[in-house]
Amino acid sequence: MNEKRICDRRTVLITGAGGGLGRAYALAFAAAGANVVVNDIRLEAAEAVAAEVRAAGGQALADAGDITSLAGAQAIVDAALTAFGEVHVLVNNAGILRDRMFLSLSEEDWDAVMRVHLKGHFCLANVLARRWRDAAKAGRPVEAPRIVNTSSGAGLQGSIGQSNYAAAKAGIAGLTLVQAAELARYGITVNCLAPAARTSMTEGAMPELVKKPESGFDEWDPLNVASIVVWLGSPLSSHVTGRCFEAMGGRLSVADGWHTGPVADKGGRWDPAELTPVVEQLIRDTRAPQKVYGT
Template sequence: MAQPLEGLTAIVTGAGRGIGRAEALELARLGARVVVNDFGQPGRAGTGAASAAPAQEVVEAIRAAGGRAVAHTGDVADHQQAGALVQLAIDTYGQLDILVNNAGILRDRMVFSMTEDEWDSVIRVHLKGHFNTTHFAAAHWRARSKEAGGPVFGRIVNTSSEAFLAGSAGQPNYAAAKGGIVGLTTSTALALAKYGVTANAICPRARTRMTEDVFAGFPAPQGGAVAKDGRPDPLAPEHVAPLVGYLASPAAAGVNGQLLVVHGGMVAIAERPRIAAKFDTAKEIFSYEELDGLLTPYFAERPAHETFAAAEVLGLKHD
């Protein structure tokens, strides 16, 4: 019986550890040939000497299981290196079919304390990194579609975060980058649909070196997604990977421009923002006094610290 991703080539960025590693292994298990990208820096802030070891270890694990994989250790936030990553997939396996953007770093700080470099570096790796690989993959699919005279197969799975949905007060750079990724995803979904390409974003919750502080109070059972004693770890990255495998598959042809939250055996589909209230001026143009008379009472009836963030939707609470 053919595997759902058999004959397809996938790139997974940031695949040396954590969620990206689980995704690369799952795509390979489903039959894809995988280009494992990881810059290999040991620090979650994007610091320390780069190493080829994390990417190569995942490649070896895929090969040991009977799959096909090759490593790429470039920086996806560098435009030329991102182009080289896409070209490696094409040169090695003939074409690119699936792009999973996962690479990222953290440099948390309150907005009043954050430095320019802390802002720029996180936006660069997350948002620009997603754009760079998407740009080259989209150009590849567009060229193939023109040559074929019709749609081709292409899948993009981007990585957003609940930090975007819930605000995340101590992560203005990260939340902004993850919100930008959702905008990039929906724009890409509209632009590439006619070429046969879908683009979706996920908000994964998992225990990785990126979230070790967030989930410090929730010790992990030993043994991965399901421990030897039968206790599941709802924060294991292995819970995220199957959704990525599905979105990368032919079965998900009708899923495009969506945002999905995933963790611990749960997948939630987020709705686009809806208008909560609407006010029209009684005159030709609003005045300050009229807006005061309309908006002040409206917001006075809502919770004092309520924001646009969707914390309540996901069962999260602000302090």
């Protein structure tokens, strides 16, 4: 395999690919030899990215199907199968923001974010994983099936004014762990990403910070993040599953998730009144969590 084309002849389905990170992933996967299904609720944006891929010599299908229902997800997969014969990689990237302080959130603010992020991550993964499982059971496994989910620093450590978004992204990190454990028997790997890059979301929230520099390395370029996503979508990543990668610029790390800390064991039931010094000692013995963004 050409090391520069580590996804040669594979088909990747990317949600929210009409701009920002999704567009970068589409271009990077195509450069690595993959066929790309560019899914975005904005069909015109999806078609523009698909046209970029084709202009660079790649193969792409633009799609505006609904990722928040199983019927919509099935229709997206069916279109991909018709165009390319198989889907090998799912990159769940689509997301929205409804940022408000917790006490100002409406029910719709909460539901919309959960629907796009959490349910959107569920539907396509469910449809494709069922297909991959059935193929494996039938003795004709799909080569190196991959799911790449999108969490966030907000989901890993919280973010002021984003309780709905942080809860959804934390849920995606938890979903990734369970998917990885359950789907390993079918050869499916599942990992997630907490990316930092210049997108419509970050440009709206912190335009000066993410502004493209006049010269030198552009650490906020979404293509920087695309490198690890392409690798995770390739056959090279078969030994890595259930991990959450943080990526920005040239920096890459694996998030160190929740672990059971020091334990105090009385050997019997605690009286609530005696717990103050016990809890205080446990906290002293435990590594302090990272600060919530915005504090």
